Amino acid sequence: MLREFLTRQRYERIGTIPLRAYPLSVFLLVNEIFNLGRFVTGRRNLFGVSLFPALYESITRVRDFRLSQLYDIFLKNKRVHRRELRGLKLDQLLSGGFFLSADDRVSSVVRVVPYRDSLFLTDPWDRSIEQFAYLSYDSFIACDLVIQEIGTASFERCLDVCCGVGAIGIALARHNAKHLWGIDINGRAIDYAESNAEMNDLENYHFLKADFFAWEHRGTFDLIVANPPFLDADSCGPQRPVDSYGGREGFEFSLRLIRKALDHLAENGEFHLITRAPFTGKKDLLLDRLGGLLKNETSVSYTYLSSSIDSRKEIHRLFKLVHIAIKREGNPGFRVRSKGKIFALSHVF
């Protein structure tokens, strides 16, 4: 019901509005030209980095008031006055339990994120929700990359490890996977993943709540993808959320995951992982550890995607987002490449 309503309103157009605000830098000033180009031509900016997200929101409000209302309600989960909803004919959604109501104000209990040809339900951005489950920009970076790499290839059995609400797995199940398995330790994320697959009319999926490291599974997969937790202890703070904390340096979880995933990768299978590498001076600490782990693999590519400096600490530390691809049928070699597009000073990752 929600999907039909939003599809009718062409909700996916909110994807042109950048959501993430960043402080001024010369690089981002140049990047803003691209943001503007994408906004004007109706291409995706959502979760992109922008200096002035509020400007895009204001222009949208003037150009298309209804769309900006939907953006406020379903993406930003703002509380809005009931009378503001009148023009939207949301009565069915109100009775369908999609809204919380207090006084004269209502707010959506779910966040709705448009991505490619699907809509995804997640929790509103509120870490106080128990087993909080969400989608963020690294989900889309990971998903775009995997899709770019595999193109229209099709795979019999695919596994999305740490699948969250199912963004990567669902994109694969739609276009590349005959059968898709998704696994996550967070039961709430798995519930969302199932609803998302159903909402997007899929049937070829099996989502499973389990700790990947304790998962006993005999078969192998032709494609394994993962966007696991990868923040280090300093970036996470004392709470160390299960969706973000990747170990003291941030990559320990990824190393364990690679080790186990490779045991489940078919003979001519393919593996893709997004993680974050911390640097000490010029030394990439993750790359340093990988050689031994991947010594039996024939084709590995290790690609830097973007850089950030965590400026909260006394000693500024450089991190790079990394894509690791292993192809058991690919050209032999261990290639280190750089696509480094974004360079951001980050306070919040």
Ligand SMILES: C[S@@+](CC[C@H](N)C(=O)[O-])C[C@H]1O[C@@H](n2cnc3c(N)ncnc32)[C@H](O)[C@@H]1O
């Ligand atoms: C950064 S989120 C990414 C979610 C999803 N892959 C995406 O791109 O949107 C990491 C996910 O890993 C899950 N996770 C953490 N530890 C896990 C474990 N031991 N086994 C399975 N999933 C785990 C978390 O619950 C969270 O959903």
